[in-house]
Amino acid sequence: MKNTHARQPLKSVRNMVQACIQCGTCTGSCPNAFAMDHTPRQLWQMLLNDRPRDAITSKTFILCSSCYYCTLRCPRGLPLTDAMAALTRLAKTENPGGFKKSQAFFHQFLESVRRHGRVNESELMTLFFMEAKDPVLPFAYANLGIKFLRKNKIRLPFVKQKPSRGLDKIFEKVRELETHS
Numbered sequence: 001m002k003n004t005h006a007r008q009p010l011k012s013v014r015n016m017v018q019a020c021i022q023c024g025t026c027t028g029s030c031p032n033a034f035a036m037d038h039t040p041r042q043l044w045q046m047l048l049n050d051r052p053r054d055a056i057t058s059k060t061f062i063l064c065s066s067c068y069y070c071t072l073r074c075p076r077g078l079p080l081t082d083a084m085a086a087l088t089r090l091a092k093t094e095n096p097g098g099f100k101k102s103q104a105f106f107h108q109f110l111e112s113v114r115r116h117g118r119v120n121e122s123e124l125m126t127l128f129f130m131e132a133k134d135p136v137l138p139f140a141y142a143n144l145g146i147k148f149l150r151k152n153k154i155r156l157p158f159v160k161q162k163p164s165r166g167l168d169k170i171f172e173k174v175r176e177l178e179t180h181s
């Protein structure tokens with residue numbers, strides 16, 4: 001991490017959560033916490049305990065859907081959604097490789113849902129590896145893939161799924177809202 005550059009903006013994100021009392025209400029309120037590698041509360045703890053590298057390389061803020069629920073419920077009134085957005089901006093410059101991979105996963109996940117109405121796991125991972133353009137990345141997922149295959153949790157690519165019709169409109173609307181926000 002380029003620390004001299006990172007220090008100032010990182011300090012401002014830390015200031016946003018300085019008054020956190022670690023009550024966990026943000027985590028309990030977050031609809032996406034189940035999929036995050038660290039809960040929102042843990043993310044604030046990392047920042048306050050001077051572990052910026054852990055915070056910047058976390059995938060938590062990538063999964064934030066800006067619903068503002070944590071911000072509304074935080075008993076200290078902290079701007080948590082803004083802190084998530086600030087961390088996302090920081091990660092783009094401070095951890096570009098990791099950020100690109102997370103973005104690629106997120107992008108392919110949504111595209112798979114748009115096409116099929118649910119995730120097609122094998123298609124998702126194939127397209128994710130192609131978009132990430134990292135030849136060693138598939139090896140990092142090999143054990144997990146074998147475990148899922150054994151438990152019959154992965155839909156094979158040749159198993160046809162019904163294409164989703166209504167979802168295209170929803171995706172278009174979200175894109176429109178994001179462009180104008």
Ligand code: SF4
Pocket residue numbers: 017019020021022023024025026027040041044073074075076077078080
């Ligand atoms: S809800 Fe607010 S005070 Fe509680 S852990 Fe989250 S940020 Fe900290």
Ligand code: SF4
Pocket residue numbers: 026029030031032033040063064065066067068069070071080081084
């Ligand atoms: S704004 Fe982000 S972190 Fe907060 S509850 Fe919503 S998804 Fe979770």
